[in-house]
Amino acid sequence: MIKRIFSAILLLGFVFVFFIIVNNIEEATALKGVGKEYAERSGNQELGAQNIVTAIIVTYRGLDTLGEVAVLFIAATGIAVLLRRKKKKIDPGKKKRESSEILLTGSTLLAPMIIIFGIYIFLNGHLTPGGGFQGGAVIASAIMLLFLADTSYKINHNVFGWLESLSGFAYVLIGILGLVMIGADNFLDNRILSLGTFGSILSAGAIPVIYTLIGLKVGTELASILDNMKGDLE
Amino acid sequence: MNITTIVHIIGFALIIIGFWGMLTQKNMIKIILGLAIVETGVQLVMVSFGFIEGRTAPILDSAVELSKVSSLIVDPVPQALVLTAIVIGVAVNALMLTFVIRLYQQKRSLSINDYKELKW
Numbered sequence: 001m002i003k004r005i006f007s008a009i010l011l012l013g014f015v016f017v018f019f020i021i022v023n024n025i026e027e028a029t030a031l032k033g034v035g036k037e038y039a040e041r042s043g044n045q046e047l048g049a050q051n052i053v054t055a056i057i058v059t060y061r062g063l064d065t066l067g068e069v070a071v072l073f074i075a076a077t078g079i080a081v082l083l084r085r086k087k088k089k090i091d092p093g094k095k096k097r098e099s100s101e102i103l104l105t106g107s108t109l110l111a112p113m114i115i116i117f118g119i120y121i122f123l124n125g126h127l128t129p130g131g132g133f134q135g136g137a138v139i140a141s142a143i144m145l146l147f148l149a150d151t152s153y154k155i156n157h158n159v160f161g162w163l164e165s166l167s168g169f170a171y172v173l174i175g176i177l178g179l180v181m182i183g184a185d186n187f188l189d190n191r192i193l194s195l196g197t198f199g200s201i202l203s204a205g206a207i208p209v210i211y212t213l214i215g216l217k218v219g220t221e222l223a224s225i226l227d228n229m230k231g232d233l234e
Numbered sequence: 235m236n237i238t239t240i241v242h243i244i245g246f247a248l249i250i251i252g253f254w255g256m257l258t259q260k261n262m263i264k265i266i267l268g269l270a271i272v273e274t275g276v277q278l279v280m281v282s283f284g285f286i287e288g289r290t291a292p293i294l295d296s297a298v299e300l301s302k303v304s305s306l307i308v309d310p311v312p313q314a315l316v317l318t319a320i321v322i323g324v325a326v327n328a329l330m331l332t333f334v335i336r337l338y339q340q341k342r343s344l345s346i347n348d349y350k351e352l353k354w
Contacts, residue, residue, distance in 0.1 A: 003257075004258070007254070007257040007258055010253070010257065011250055011253060011254055011257070014249070014250055014253060015250060018246040018249070018250070021242075021246070022239060022242050022243060022246065025238070025239075025242065027236070027238060027286075027287070028283070028284070028285070028286050028309065029286065030286070030304075030305070031286075031304045031305075031307075031309055034311055035284070035309040035310060035311045036304045038310060038311065039292070039303045039304040039307055039310065040303065040304050042292075042294060042303060043294070043300045043301065043302075043303030043304065044300075045300070050293055050294045050295060051292070051293050051294075052292035052293065052294065052307070052310040053292055053293075053310045053313045053314050053317070056310055056311065056314040057314050057317060057318075061314065064318065065318070068318050068321055068322065071321075071322055071325055072321060072322075072324075072325045074325075075325035075326070075328060075329045076325075076328075078329055078332070079328060079329060079332045082332045082333070082335075082336050083332060083335065083336070127293075128293070129291070129293065131317075133317065133320075133321050137324075199294075199295070218321075222324075225328050228332075229328075229331070229332065229335065231335075
């Protein structure tokens with residue numbers, strides 16, 4: 001009972017603070033600071049990317065994104081360590097019914113299309129809303145569909161492990177190429193490749209390459225997390 | 235009442251619902267879901283700070299004239315920040331759920347009341 005009262009008091013405090021915040025927000029009427037700077041630079045086609053959010057994430061704030069990918073990698077590693085496979089299998093409880101023919105055929109038919117849609121999302125990250133993280137999540141959702149439809153479905157750990165490691169390695173390598181080819185303060189610069197025609201698929205220098213690598217890395221990482229969490233139900 | 239205020243109110247309401255869930259629920263999965271709801275609320279509030287009435291998305295297609303970009307688009311920086319926040323949120327939630335799986339394998343219980351080792 002006393003716990004409930006304390007919770008209620010705490011939540012009322014939050015309501016009070018949020019009420020003050022909502023009442024005193026000054027509506028933005030113009031871009032200022034970094035936002036304005038990034039918008040003007042993109043208007044001058046400095047990086048050749050149509051999507052300004054992508055330009056910020058992949059190039060202007062590329063180091064932060066590298067850190068973000070590292071956080072995701074460390075979380076995936078932690079999950080793999082915690083759920084390390086043991087010799088002893090988990091007790092499955094009651095015997096489950098096999099998946100029906102329709103479910104199996106339907107899911108194997110849909111999964112490649114979902115993966116292609118994920119690839120489409122991360123290849124067009126510099127032109128339309130989307131990018132590596134979103135595309136990777138879509139790819140992982142295809143793997144999730146296969147896991148759900150077929151309880152005995154297994155992913156190839158070698159392929160996934162190598163794909164993840166190589167894409168992470170290539171991402172850092174592209175960052176270092178910027179240092180070597182352009183200048184000492186150009187880590188992860190996308191202008192190591194030609195900027196191309198503004199608005200076409202092969203434009204914006206290294207941004208599509210970097211987003212492809214991020215998409216592959218995030219997709220395989222999330223798929224491995226799902227695989228670890230699924231466990232072995234034999 | 236304009237659109238920004240409505241989105242702010244929804245976001246803050248989600249934060250409060252999430253905190254209520256974390257404080258009152260006993261099931262550990264529900265506690266984690268509470269934190270996920272708080273994250274959603276925070277992201278909604280953050281992204282709405284960059285909204286400017288009557289402007290378009292920060293994508294330089296035919297709707298945006300390149301010479302006066304900064305007077306036609308909404309602020310792209312909060313959107314980039316929220317994308318990062320979502321990804322980190324997914325990683326944190328997955329790790330927490332993993333801890334719950336391990337705890338359940340040890341004690342076969344999801345109730346927070348059965349884990350008193352860290353209580354003082």
